[in-house]
Amino acid sequence: MTVVSSDSKDSVFQYSVLYKRDLPQLSEEGDEWVERVEYDVEFGGGGIIENIIARNLNYYLQQEDDFENILPDNALMERLERSTTSVNRSSIVSYATKYAYNYNPAYISYAAQHADCTNFASQAMYAGGWKKNYEWMGNDVATTNAWAVADDFYWYGLGRSLTTYANMIPVSGSPYQTMRTGDLMFFTYSGSRKIKHAMIITKIINGEAYLTYHSNDNLNAPFSSIVTKVEPNTSFVTLNVTP
Known part of the structure; x- marks a missing residue:
C-alpha cells in the first residue's frame, strides 16, 4: 500500500492510497487477475478506520470483459470467505x-x-x-x-x-x-x-x-x-x- 496524498478535516484523516492485491478470478477459467485501485481511507478517533472508498469504479465499467462473471457481489464474497x-x-x-x-x-x-x-x-x-x-x-x-x-x-x-x-x-x-x-x-x-x-x-x-x-x-x-x-x-x- 502506497500513500499518494493525505489531508485532515474535523479530526477525520483522509489518505489516497494505491493498494495492489491479487484476487481469484471468479470465472470458469480460474485464472488470477490483479487490480490496482486508488482508495480513500478515512480514520476517526483512536486510529479506527471509519470508511474505505474505491475512487475509480469507472475502471471496471470501461473493461471489455464481462465483469458480471468476474467481480463478486457481497453475498458471494461472504460465501467464499466461509468456504x-x-x-x-x-x-x-x-x-x-x-x-x-x-x-x-x-x-x-x-x-x-x-x-x-x-x-x-x-x-x-x-x-x-x-x-x-x-x-x-x-x-x-x-x-x-x-x-x-x-x-x-x-x-x-x-x-x-x-x-x-x-x-x-x-x-x-x-x-x-x-x-x-x-x-x-x-x-x-x-x-x-x-x-x-x-x-x-x-x-x-x-x-x-x-x-x-x-x-x-x-x-x-x-x-x-x-x-x-x-x-x-x-x-x-x-x-x-x-x-
Missing part, C-alpha cells in the same frame, strides 16, 4: 495464552483506553484462521470497528457465519455442552442493545469456562469468579466459532 475459512482452535487458545499479559507489538493497543478486549479477541481469531478483509482488519496502525468494537465484532461473526449463537448463561451443566475452547463469550447489561465486552474460552474444567481477555487483563479466569465481579444486571452470551 475458505478453517479454524484452528488450539491456535486461538495458544495466541490468547501467549499475549494475555504481553501485548503483541504487531497490533495497535487500546489498553490506555481500557478498551482492548475486542482488539485482542480479533487477534486470536486471526491467529486461528479468520481472514482479514476491508470490514475486519487490524494492524499496528489502525483497526476497523468490526475488529475492535465488541458489538460490531459480535454481529460481524454472526453475519458472516463465522460464529453461531450458543446460549445466554454458560454455567455448568447442559447449557454448556455445546461450548469448546477457542469459542467466544460476551456480556451486556439488561436493557442494553450493545455488547460490552469480549472474552475467549481458553480452558474448560468440570463443565466450567475459563476465560482469557484484555481490559483488566486476565488469563484463564474461571467464569464463577467473573460473575461475582460484574453488575447484577449483566447477561452473558456465548458464540461457537465455526466450522
